[in-house]
């Protein structure tokens with residue numbers, strides 16, 4: 001694998017690799033723990049089921065969740081002449097790359113902003129995605145250096161915002177929407193996660209608020225999907241078999 005030295009070389013290489021990917025979509029939320037990684041995984045599985053060639057970049061360096069959701073935590077990627085080869089997910093052959101595959105201890109390191117941006121650039125330049133229909137990028141929570149670097153380096157085709165129905169999330173997601181727009185990234189819509197709970201015994205539906213709907217209205221965005229708080233979804237994710245989860249909340253959605 002060739003050593004890249006200058007900023008220009010790195011940027012040129014990222015540009016060349018990204019040109020082989022038709023749609024590059026980031027999944028953001030601003031707030032942690034709202035289900036961004038779960039939504040990334042479900043979206044990737046939805047697209048792969050349509051016969052698309054899909055990759056996932058886990059850009060959540062300090063809290064990588066994607067390898068666990070796909071049961072790939074112990075995998076080590078191989079290097080080829082083109083760079084580091086993504087790991088294929090077991091069922092749908094989604095091409096997955098996470099910092100956890102390369103340096104498992106990275107999550108334990110406290111990285112300063114400029115350093116993490118540099119590592120991310122280097123990482124982007126070295127992953128060998130090949131030709132893809134979609135690359136879904138799982139952003140870290142917040143509106144800090146990593147999302148900014150991704151938006152600067154990757155010509156995104158859109159951003160999917162993950163929100164929950166709660167007021168506290170809405171304020172923070174709002175910041176992420178503003179950031180994406182400032183960086184000229186199109187917000188494709190909002191996925192409302194944990195939007196309701198259906199009692200498995202009596203069928204009663206409990207809703208937790210309407211903040212995501214109000215947010216969508218305020219910014220002229222559509223709610224792409226509403227995902228309930230669901231025991232099975234957490235269970236499949238925790239067991240590393242998210243690809244086996246049956247419900248497709250993105251049915252009929254084109255991104």
Ligand SMILES: Nc1ncnc2c1ncn2[C@@H]1O[C@H](COP(=O)(O)OP(=O)(O)OP(=O)(O)O)[C@@H](O)[C@H]1O
Nearest residue numbers: 032033034035036037038141194228229230234237
């Ligand atoms: N709709 C849902 N129903 C039940 N559990 C869910 C749902 N969405 C997410 N979870 C669970 O919530 C936890 C957090 O989800 P996830 O890791 O996807 O969040 P995140 O926003 O990516 O978090 P962070 O950004 O802090 O890494 C996980 O254990 C996941 O299984």
